[in-house]
């Protein structure tokens with residue numbers, strides 16, 4: 109059984125990824141930060157899901173999480189950097205505190221978890237890292253400059269790291285979802301959803317399962333020759 113760590117596995121896309129991998133006979137470590145009740149509920153549903161609390165922006169907590177994983181499972185085969193936060197507002201109004209909060213989770217979180225996971229992967233000459241970015245990291249969003257910046261940085265990190273660790277047989281890829289129905293987009297109005305949907309060739313908002321299915325494929329041996337790629341399930345919204 110392969111071990112997969114899913115950050116931000118308590119809600120939304122991460123939760124769907126946890127379900128997908130648990131149902132496909134992976135041993136899943138579900139990382140969460142604040143949603144303990146939700147994490148317990150998921151872990152109780154599967155014998156092969158273990159929960160582990162850590163704020164991914166906090167290096168000490170991430171190191172403790174990796175020590176826990178090492179003691180309990182030995183190593184991880186697949187790291188899925190999914191935990192993320194967003195905020196909207198004019199660039200001019202973004203405080204340094206808010207900027208740092210977004211970079212802390214969306215970018216430093218990926219750095220922290222990836223740096224902790226890599227030594228073991230390099231030693232074993234095997235591993236897969238899947239980073240969850242966003243279409244906004246590809247094309248940028250007005251009113252979401254900080255979020256777009258953090259997600260674009262994750263794309264850059266994915267490409268550069270894929271080159272660096274490819275010789276160690278480690279694949280690093282990025283999923284850049286379009287709009288997906290989760291808590292993250294819960295403050296969009298119905299009119300905003302209608303407006304966005306009208307711009308999507310497939311005519312619908314994406315589901316968390318759309319992203320989880322792609323993550324499962326990228327983690328599988330069928331995707332062993334894919335690295336450094338940004339794959340964007342977005343219904344044709346961004347082509």
Ligand code: NAP
Pocket residue numbers: 115116117118119120121122139140141142143144162163164165190191192193194213240241242243284285286287288289290291292293
């Ligand atoms: P969500 O429903 O708001 O869930 C966010 C998840 O991230 C939660 O499980 C949360 O855990 C976790 N998280 C947040 N801060 C954390 C921290 N400091 N440490 C550990 N975990 C933390 O969001 P989502 O829509 O599923 O988003 C998941 C990923 O997809 C994010 O990276 C997001 O940027 C990306 N994405 C989403 C969309 C979309 O339309 N929804 C589109 C493109 C990309 P707790 O609740 O336990 O704190």
